[in-house]
Amino acid sequence: MGLRERKKEKTRLAILDAAFDLFLEQGYDSTTVDQIAGSVEISSRTFFRYFTSKDHLVLWFHDQGEEIMLETLRTRPADEPSFTALIHGLREVVRDIQLSTPEDTTRFLKLRRLMEENPHLVGLSVARGAATERRLAVEIAARRNVDVMTDQRTHLIVAFAMSILRVGFECPHREVTDVRILVERMEETLELAQNAFRPGWDV
Amino acid sequence: MGLRERKKEKTRLAILDAAFDLFLEQGYDSTTVDQIAGSVEISSRTFFRYFTSKDHLVLWFHDQGEEIMLETLRTRPADEPSFTALIHGLREVVRDIQLSTPEDTTRFLKLRRLMEENPHLVGLSVARGAATERRLAVEIAARRNVDVMTDQRTHLIVAFAMSILRVGFECPHREVTDVRILVERMEETLELAQNAFRPGWDV
DNA sequence: TAATCTATGGCAGTCGCTGACAGATGACAA
């Protein structure tokens, strides 16, 4: 990897870290892009070359998760029930968090705190989730040999699965100082959710 | 109702109609607030006194639905399973659409077309949905005699129910020229969803 | 009719975001 790319990655992370710290310190809305750019010593124009919008800072994690979900779907056996396959995707997302570097973990926990303190950001993430669901629905429809446009069940399967992810990450009943707490919580949610459905409902 | 209030309601609807027509004609993004305000002959400053943001034009329906859901929850018997109670809420939302005035129906259908052509708006609506879910969760937690902060099942119940609404409204497999098509579709979705769960999972 | 309340418009300003141009900097071959 060349010097150029390494440098880019470094500023990308620097922006992310600076932004999160500023957000947590003085709030999301009252932090301007100029401030963030300033504290990393780049122009705000450059900021927008790294992140398409201020919001996008918060969505980087989401994008990562989407990729994992899609990737997992491709590797799961074709005859596995769709919902089960999606659940495996969710577990992969969780695993990815567990295995990430300490720096990434810190970033992730900051992001979580940020969302907790600023519910409007949850909305953002959920909005992005709608796009993710459309993409997942295409995959699941192919799997189930149905038409994405007409098959409601496909969309229900995807929507339910993604709901689990969201519920698992929100409402953590005690302070999350460690990803382990989050993972634990996520496992509980998955367990609960899986028991809620009739076997074979997702064929 | 005084002249003042009647006039206000009239401009409110005028703004909504003008905006939707402009959006459908030339796209959401390329329509400015100034244009909308101009075509109703008010200043853009006044526009922002009727709608807190350009986005809010699209969310007015959502807000209405939320109110119906909350209202319904209050009237349902306390010993009814939570999920069932929410489903009744969904049915009330559908009923409200069926019973609305022709003007409102037209507005609603335009909104639907708008969302179809502009997926980004679906995201907006979903984002607002996150806030709605939090409010519904409070009610459901009270019903189930659990703590909103800690009980995951409550959040799952709400999230699943709201997913149904969303799926029912999106992906309509044929052009929606009549609310009846939509209602029909919604019934199918509800049916499908209700059969997906184990009886008693939501106690 | 007078006093009062409130809806509105104009204006100035902030912030997010973009296109266009020019200068700086790393990549790579001779």
Added chain:
DNA sequence: TTGTCATCTGTCAGCGACTGCCATAGATTA
């Protein structure tokens, strides 16, 4: 090492969403 090229970066000018402030026109009430 040097020169060429691709890419990254900053500056600047500008648009559109949105807000606070103040003055005024209109509706409401006494």
